[in-house]
Amino acid sequence: MNYFIIIALLVAIDQVFKYLVESYLKPIGTFPIIKDVFHLTYGQNTGAAFSILQGKQAFLITVTSIVTIALIVYLIKNYKTQNYLLLISLTLVISGALGNLIDRVRLNYVVDFLDFTLINYPIFNTADIFVVSGTTLLAYFMLLASPNNSQKEG
Template sequence: MKQLIYYIKWFAVFVILVGADQFTKQLAIAGLKGNSGISIIKNVFKLFYLENHGAAFGIFQEQRIPLLIITVLVLIFIGYIFYRVPHETKFIAIKWILVILVAGAVGNMIDRIYNGYVVDFLYFELINFPVFNVADCYVVVGAILAVILIIFYYDDNDLNRILKKQ
């Protein structure tokens, strides 16, 4: 029972994160679709509606089914790793990161399934950075934090405990 409650708590975090992503996308659709965007910091950052029919930076345009298959495979892999991570305080950070990564992947997968495209709306105009969304932020921040933890916090023994059977 204790283990079930443990996983329910993590699932609740996941639901909240996906909910926040989907809520912001609905706000973007309602407030930005059909107009030229809203400048937050003039010539630096704006809210701008875009329908992305591909993946990051617009790659794999119109490749919805392959992107969905890749997402499902990534989710299975992350789920397996999450299950393997020990239930110890030292590993809480990696659990958070895995949940954040999954929330980002699922947030964009929901868009691909229901819309056929991903709703993007955050645009750094100053550097002409590709338009992105909250789920993209989850994936990028999660990936960067994972790399930092793997390089500077977890040692080989910790990683072996996750990846190999004890």
Template sequence: MLYAAISLFIIFLDQLTKFYAIKMLKGNEPIIIIRNFLQLNYVENFGAAFGILQNKKVFFVIMTLVVIIGIVVYMKTNTNLTFSMKLALAMVIGGAVGNLIDRIRLGYVVDFVDVNFWGIYDFPVFNLADSFIVIGTIILMYLVIFNKYEN
């Protein structure tokens, strides 16, 4: 139940920030937070990470549902998972559902966090759901590599 609450909180936070991104940024100039590094910039992403596979909405919806169902089944059938493993999986689920809501409701994912490493590298624009998916995945990789995912 705790992990469902964590996923729901991530979904809520993601959708709330996207609501404000649409309201404050869409059709407006980016808001600079740290010059030449961080700004809030509204982008409609019709693809996946880094803008790949543009306009493949049905594919992304199906794949996201398969991944979410797979994670839930995995969590239900493996009762000896560590707290860290369950937390990481809850983060991935929350982020995946946050972006899934956008794809179904809008036909694209709202991105707004724009990081540019002082002109050296302009990182693709992302959102909080993406952040939780990446952080959760990094934690998962660590836990699996070092065999720390089960009690």
């Protein structure tokens, strides 16, 4: 399986959604999918998760670039011998990081649009879903996965 094709596909999906949000949601602000539960709400985030490090774009771009390059190098060097769960988790994290990095470089902010109004949760985007999912899988791999059950056949 070529993980770089998956990365390209996930980044493209993220960028298409964000383009549609910029084009169609930005002018109206919010659109309830399920009123008072889940809305599509346009947001610009100049920080990281939960809007920490607001306005620190140069720092966020630098750190994201370094971490993403390191993960890509690791993926290239280890894609034949490593665990599928590890490779999928890295693929998801890289995809999400690249999706948000493209926004930061291109727009100087990250486009957010998924809004769970029922629980007053911060607005987020598809790239965030990829990063959180990948990080969760990575944590599972590191803490709980049995190396004997999840090794790739070689």
